[in-house]
Structures are given as C-alpha cells and as structure tokens.
Amino acid sequence: MARRRGPPWRAVLSRAAWLVLLAVLPWWLGLPWLLALAASVVLLQHRLADRHAALIRRGMRWGLPGVLFALQRAWGGDAFALGAALLGALAGYTLLAGLEAWLDRGVRRAPPAAPSAEWPELAMAPIGPPAEIIELQPVQWLAAAGELPDPLGGHVVYRTGCYRFAAGNRIDDVGPQAAFSPCGRWFAARLRRDRGVLLWDRRRERQHWLHGWQLVGWHREQPWLARREGDMPLALSAVLGEDDVDGA
Structure with missing residues (x-):
C-alpha cells in the first residue's frame, strides 16, 4: 500500500519550527545538535534509509540559520555580530555543500537524454541499408x-x-x-x-x-x-x- 504524503505546507511548517527552535535556544545548545546530525549522517550513511538520510540533511540546512541567529544574538546583535553571522552562514553552507557532495560520491546519475532529431534531419536521413554500386565483370565466353x-x-x-x-x-x-x-x-x-x-x-x-x-x-x-x-x-x-x- 502506498504511503500517503502530507500537504506541502505541513513540511514547510515543520522545518520553520525547527529553525525557530534553534534560534530561540542558546547557541551552545543548538550547535551540538547540528554537529550530532552531521556525525550521524557521516557515520551511519550506509545504515540509514534514504528517507531518514534526507530528513537529517534538511535538518542541517534549516537548522544552520537558527544556530547562527542565536550566535549573533549572544554577541549583542550589533553590526559586528550580524557580519560574523553572515560569514558563518557562508562558511557553514560551503561546508554543508561539500559534505553532501562527498556523501553523494557513489550515486550513479542517469545520463542526459540525447537530443531528438528535428524533422528536417529525419526527412533527409537515409532509409534502409546503405546502397551498393555493383559493377559486373563481363563474361568471357x-x-x-x-x-x-x-x-x-x-x-x-x-x-x-x-x-x-x-x-x-x-x-x-x-x-x-x-x-x-x-x-x-x-x-x-x-x-x-x-x-x-x-x-x-x-x-x-x-x-x-x-x-x-x-x-x-x-x-x-x-x-x-x-x-x-x-x-x-x-x-x-x-x-x-x-x-x-x-x-x-
């Protein structure tokens, strides 16, 4: 029996709730959670089901902004803290992209489909086996x-x-x-x-x-x-x- 999927807005609300939770908590509580998620997806990559691995990856993507917001709030919320948070976001998402690329290194992707020929090419294409010019040697009676x-x-x-x-x-x-x-x-x-x-x-x-x-x-x-x-x-x-x- 096929598993029913919930409406899209429910998935967005759950991710937003996770982001808000990490933003409200102190950064020294949210950061270990992100590190634990990263460690689990690396150490258990061959044991996790595809659905669970995808859920953990989404948790890291949406949780990183919450931890950075909590960090800049702890630093006073001024311009310096905001700039540091933006630099942290750049570095964090770069590391996250590299981690996901490393995890997907063994995934075989389907080759792109060859472009279909246009109708003028199909009209001019030869039909049937290639023609052969036969030159007979005359009979010497x-x-x-x-x-x-x-x-x-x-x-x-x-x-x-x-x-x-x-x-x-x-x-x-x-x-x-x-x-x-x-x-x-x-x-x-x-x-x-x-x-x-x-x-x-x-x-x-x-x-x-x-x-x-x-x-x-x-x-x-x-x-x-x-x-x-x-x-x-x-x-x-x-x-x-x-x-x-x-x-x-």
Missing part, C-alpha cells in the same frame, strides 16, 4: 574447339555436347560455348539452342540448370543473370528463390 584452359589447372576437353575435366568430372547435353568465373570457382556453359545456362559451383559440387536465363556477369565471384538482354541482372540466390531449377 570461349568457343570449345577441342580443349579449354582451366583456371584451376589442366584442360577441359569438349566432344559433341560433353565437357570432360582433368579431375574426371563430366557435363553432358550443353552447347560449345563455355566460361569460367574470374577465379575459376564457377563453370558456365550455354545450353543447346541457347535455351538457358548451366552453372557449376566447383567448390560445393552443385550444378544449376537455369532454363530461360542468360549469364550477364560476375560480382565477387558470384554469377548474375537476366531473363533477356537489357533486363536488370539478379544474383543467383535471387534467381534460385524465384524460379524452378533442375538439379543435375
């Missing part, structure tokens, strides 16, 4: 007239629609035009009657028979294809996710 040099070593022999590689791999039912990716990972061959393209990932040993697609270039050792000349090229991953692929 080779006419398979007997043998083709293999970028990974050896030669590829072509005989009537069949490619034979030095490692023993064989690809059938393709046309006489073939190409390799810049580093040799991919082997591409046009299908007969130019009905599509075969792509062979030699690293993963996977073949993709893509009917109705044309190989238009390479980017980062990956093939990019288009349906017809002039269309926007697509990466192989996009093509495999949108079209039927016959795996061989």
Whole structure:
C-alpha cells in the first residue's frame, strides 16, 4: 500500500519550527545538535534509509540559520555580530555543500537524454541499408574447339555436347560455348539452342540448370543473370528463390 504524503505546507511548517527552535535556544545548545546530525549522517550513511538520510540533511540546512541567529544574538546583535553571522552562514553552507557532495560520491546519475532529431534531419536521413554500386565483370565466353584452359589447372576437353575435366568430372547435353568465373570457382556453359545456362559451383559440387536465363556477369565471384538482354541482372540466390531449377 502506498504511503500517503502530507500537504506541502505541513513540511514547510515543520522545518520553520525547527529553525525557530534553534534560534530561540542558546547557541551552545543548538550547535551540538547540528554537529550530532552531521556525525550521524557521516557515520551511519550506509545504515540509514534514504528517507531518514534526507530528513537529517534538511535538518542541517534549516537548522544552520537558527544556530547562527542565536550566535549573533549572544554577541549583542550589533553590526559586528550580524557580519560574523553572515560569514558563518557562508562558511557553514560551503561546508554543508561539500559534505553532501562527498556523501553523494557513489550515486550513479542517469545520463542526459540525447537530443531528438528535428524533422528536417529525419526527412533527409537515409532509409534502409546503405546502397551498393555493383559493377559486373563481363563474361568471357570461349568457343570449345577441342580443349579449354582451366583456371584451376589442366584442360577441359569438349566432344559433341560433353565437357570432360582433368579431375574426371563430366557435363553432358550443353552447347560449345563455355566460361569460367574470374577465379575459376564457377563453370558456365550455354545450353543447346541457347535455351538457358548451366552453372557449376566447383567448390560445393552443385550444378544449376537455369532454363530461360542468360549469364550477364560476375560480382565477387558470384554469377548474375537476366531473363533477356537489357533486363536488370539478379544474383543467383535471387534467381534460385524465384524460379524452378533442375538439379543435375
């Protein structure tokens, strides 16, 4: 159950009553009370509840003027006594501020909130991932007239629609035009009657028979294809996710 707080004027009256009490009492009675409050908040800082510690601090802030008033009254209440009381107030509140700063040295304060961007900045801010300019390396088609040099070593022999590689791999039912990716990972061959393209990932040993697609270039050792000349090229991953692929 939440604790009900009294009206603000009640708290002000209690603090004013404390100030008046110390002002009426002799200074040699009020000063020990202030020193006792300061000693308790220093020695018991880890045992006191936050509410009690705050109450003691308010008692020191409001009690100091009362003790100084009692002190200047004891000194005769003349101009010298008033000046001494004002100097005492300056020194006392300086010490009190230093004491509270020392007590709050381990308190973590929330960092200030970052200023929110204005609407022109939000309107001009980029949306989505950063754009990337893709420059495709053109495909170097080779006419398979007997043998083709293999970028990974050896030669590829072509005989009537069949490619034979030095490692023993064989690809059938393709046309006489073939190409390799810049580093040799991919082997591409046009299908007969130019009905599509075969792509062979030699690293993963996977073949993709893509009917109705044309190989238009390479980017980062990956093939990019288009349906017809002039269309926007697509990466192989996009093509495999949108079209039927016959795996061989």
